[in-house]
């Protein structure tokens with residue numbers, strides 16, 4: 001079994017087609033006829049634009065308008081006079097062949113883009129790499145790998161899938177994707193998810209492990225893949241795939257339905273996202289808003305803090321994509337297991353009990369203020385709510401609110417619009433917050449329970465430590481009592497009680513959470529319909545009876561066994 005990052009859910013079973021980049025061997029040569037060389041270049045650019053335009057059209061159908069814009073950007077870049085002039089100048093002045101001129105000029109601009117502060121400009125550096133390779137291939141007369149022509153039942157295996165490669169994919173023929181590079185937020189992952197192709201990325205050396213025609217099975221949710229599996233594994237995966245597809249088809253009838261119990265008790269069913277690119281998927285999966293935008297992802301995979309402007313754009317995009325539906329944006333939750341190496345923070349002995357989240361932010365106004373300013377500015381474009389992570393005492397909530405008031409004053413003075421009534425809520429994920437839920441509920445506009453951390457902090461068990469994994473379970477009576485207490489406190493003050501930890505989409509727990517009075521469930525986009533279905537299988541009276549029974553039990557194992565016995569699907 002090979003393990004990578006599950007980047008696009010679903011089961012893929014098929015035969016391998018390895019996409020190997022042909023080497024772009026050419027010699028840097030001195031030319032005599034610069035005009036002829038420039039003509040060759042212009043013709044190649046025309047072919048490039050023609051091919052790319054066709055790819056854009058195909059991609060609009062297969063992956064959607066938004067994804068095709070990446071490639072449309074390639075056409076605009078190659079038409080940028082600055083780039084074309086630089087290539088021409090190299091041919092004219094240095095008398096080098098077009099291939100070398102393209103390479104040197106593209107590398108030159110890519111280096112400049114790579115040094116930029118903002119992520120979008122940095123991304124243009126990798127786009128330029130893609131443009132360079134394709135343009136040189138055209139000049140050399142090398143046919144691009146025609147992914148659109150792979151036979152039905154193909155599993156594509158490549159070192160990486162560039163945007164131009166993914167553009168050619170016909171989802172009807174591609175069963176799955178395996179790559180050596182990439183993670184959940186890479187272009188290839190986003191595109192695979194939008195085409196609903198199961199994908200496992202970052203599988204070490206997979207290109208050298210497989211050969212064309214090998215049979216591969218993969219699970220895009222768990223990140224597992226087998227090459228030429230035994231019959232039993234193959235049969236197992238066939239059954240998994242059939243079940244997955246059946247389940248998916250059955251769930252489509254919940255699109256457009258209210259999120260409610262069998263007797264009509266309505267709650268909000270929203271989604272967790274890690275970046276602006278995921279907002280469209282929430283809408284597509286019929287999410288009623290965003291219940292958690294983990295903004296720390298905007299700060300990762302780069303070497304500097306994103307500017308206020310970059311953050312503003314990201315938050316505004318999400319608010320606008322959700323068209324007035326609620327969008328809860330959590331302020332930076334860095335520390336613990338999420339490091340930002342470029343900040344050069346000292347290594348802590350107990351990072352989960354240390355300089356994390358709101359503790360860090362309140363000590364670093366240079367980083368926190370721009371984020372809060374960006375959030376307030378973006379609040380003019382939709383229904384943004386601000387959420388503070390890892391709160392343990394009411395002082396922290398007060399400090400954030402005071403900072404927000406100061407920034408509001410600045411924005412007023414500058415004449416910048418924002419929502420004056422923007423709500424500020426608390427992420428309920430520490431034992432302390434749970435114990436003072438009644439105090440916090442008086443000053444917070446909403447709660448969202450982070451069961452991932454709440455379980456860890458309540459049970460004093462690290463979520464990543466397998467030796468204590470038996471303790472890390474939300475079915476523990478201690479965790480359930482904590483959840484019940486938090487929801488009760490929110491209900492008593494009339495504020496929203498939400499949940500954005502993984503427990504919100506646990507089908508076994510959904511009826512119990514409904515019974516406790518949870519008003520908002522925030523789950524991953526792909527879990528929305530399944531969660532809506534589970535809700536529809538219970539009346540409130542049935543859920544309350546189950547919750548009452550559950551709360552009488554004394555061990556995690558008893559709770560789990562009862563919930564399994566009573567589970568409905």
Ligand code: PEP
Nearest residue numbers: 429450451452453500501
């Ligand atoms: C949580 O702790 O439950 C949560 C949703 O936040 P994260 O997983 O990002 O810590």
Ligand code: MG
Nearest residue numbers: 429450452453
């Ligand atoms: Mg958390």
